[in-house]
Amino acid sequence: MQRRNFVKSTFGAAGLGLAGAAVSGEVLAGNQYHTAVPLAKNNFKLKYAPHFGMFENSAGKDPIDQLKFMADAGFTALEDNGMMGRDPAQQSKIGEEMARLGMTMGVFVIDKGGNGQNTLAAGKPEYVDIFLAGCRKAVETAKRCNAKFATVVPGDFDRSLPIGIQTGNVIDALRRGADILAPAGLAMVLEPLSDTPNLFLRTSDQTYEICRAVNSPSCKVLFDIYHMQKNEGHIIPHINWAWDEIGYFQIGDNPGRNEPTTGEINYKNIFKHIYEKQKAAGREYILGMEHGKSQKGKEGEIALIKAYQESDSFAV
Numbered sequence: 001m002q003r004r005n006f007v008k009s010t011f012g013a014a015g016l017g018l019a020g021a022a023v024s025g026e027v028l029a030g031n032q033y034h035t036a037v038p039l040a041k042n043n044f045k046l047k048y049a050p051h052f053g054m055f056e057n058s059a060g061k062d063p064i065d066q067l068k069f070m071a072d073a074g075f076t077a078l079e080d081n082g083m084m085g086r087d088p089a090q091q092s093k094i095g096e097e098m099a100r101l102g103m104t105m106g107v108f109v110i111d112k113g114g115n116g117q118n119t120l121a122a123g124k125p126e127y128v129d130i131f132l133a134g135c136r137k138a139v140e141t142a143k144r145c146n147a148k149f150a151t152v153v154p155g156d157f158d159r160s161l162p163i164g165i166q167t168g169n170v171i172d173a174l175r176r177g178a179d180i181l182a183p184a185g186l187a188m189v190l191e192p193l194s195d196t197p198n199l200f201l202r203t204s205d206q207t208y209e210i211c212r213a214v215n216s217p218s219c220k221v222l223f224d225i226y227h228m229q230k231n232e233g234h235i236i237p238h239i240n241w242a243w244d245e246i247g248y249f250q251i252g253d254n255p256g257r258n259e260p261t262t263g264e265i266n267y268k269n270i271f272k273h274i275y276e277k278q279k280a281a282g283r284e285y286i287l288g289m290e291h292g293k294s295q296k297g298k299e300g301e302i303a304l305i306k307a308y309q310e311s312d313s314f315a316v
Contacts, residue, residue, distance in 0.1 A: 044312050045275050048251070049077035049106040049288045057298045063090070064097050071101040073305050079250075079288035081151070083108035084134075084141050095145035105147040106286045107189060107222070107248060110134045112152070115193065119155025121200045123169035127155070131173055135180040135188070142186045149248050149286070151222055152177070152188040156198045166200060171213045178216035189222035189248045194230035203232050204242045211245040220247025226291065229254045229265055236273050243277065252291035259304045260311040262294045272314035 050070050052063050059069035067078065078098060083091060098105060111134045112118050118127040131152075138150045154170045161169075174188070181188055190210065192201040201207055207221045223246050225235060232238060239246070253263030260267035271287075278285055293300040 044074050044076070044308065045314075045316065046271055046312060047077045047104060047284060047286050048075055048308060048312075049079040049104075049286050050075050051079050051081070051289060054289065054293070054304070055301050058301050063094060067094070067097050067101060067103065071103060074308075076102065077104040077106050077286045077288075079106035079108075079286075079290065080145075081107070081109045081290075083145060083147070084111050084137060088140075088144060091141055091144035099146060104286060105145050106288050107149045107151045108138075108141065108145075108147060109151045109153075110138045110188060112155070115153040115195065116156040116199060119158055119200060120170045120173040121155060121161070121166035122158040123161075123165070123172070128173045128176065132176060132180060135177045139181065139184040139186055142184060148185060149187050149189050149220075149222075150181075151191050153191055153193060154200050157200050167210065170200065171210055174210065174214045174219050175216070178214055178218040182216060182218040187218045187220050187247055189220050191222040191224055191250075192227060192231065193224070194227040204228055204238045205232075208242040208245045221245045222248045222250060224250040224252070224290065225265065225267075225270065226250070226252030226254055226257055235265070235270060239270075239273065239277075243281075246285075248288065249274065249285055250288040250290040256292075256294065258292050258294040259289075259307040261307045267311040268314050271311055272316075275314070275316065 052066055055066055055069050055073070059066045070078065078094075080086075080094075083094075086094075095105065110131075112131045118130045120127060120131060141147070142150065152174070154174075158166055174190070177188060190201060190207050192203055192207050193199050194202070201210075204221060204223055211219050211221055221242055223239060223242065227250075228238060229235060251260065251267070252258070253260055253265050253267070256263055274285060274287070293304050295303050
């Protein structure tokens, strides 16, 4: 039996778990996922990127086993916010295994001290220096894991300064960061967030404006559909308006920030829209699965994959 067919039949059957199955050179024993033959290509129309830990009940805790499981389940990308915190040897090992599996590295987060900390809006040299040091370290991390995108959150508002001055400070810092990243072919993607109103970057149009001002291929918009549903709604028009500056998407349903089909967002329509626009533009986006699971255990992992199968089943 082809591995792809095994995975499809496993996830397509109600109530079936993964432990104990043994098919064509692969075995799922206990919590370890082993493979001995090349992996099949996916059936998904878009390049969805899970995180480590998303399938550890089925694949075990080892990151390499999790990568193999992701590939068998049909995913062709990975997102790892904490990649910069991993040992360099492990970064390289992950990059090498992804290359073997034909998977693409999505974003990791550029370490600048936290989402709200060391805010670039304040224009303080010491904060900018922390950010630029993170950019230099990110270049080395990206080389090891073959990454092309890294997330940046500029930080909190500085309430002591007018908004225009804060925006200028952010633009100046990001231009300096882009100068470090661009020669390495690495792009920072700026993420507007809904976590707290104290964050400087909140909407896609604000982020679009800043990217236009930075004017670099190494500074683009990270359009997180979950956060933008909370902050601005009107998702498809906002995608259209910001399209020329969008470099990356992230996924999460609302409320709950879990897999598609669990909340109010019509992901099948959104995925179809992104698919058609990227095809017309000759692009291919990574869509990071930055969300939780609505159910626990292996059953929740199977439900997550089935949710992506359903949301990706739009007609083309």
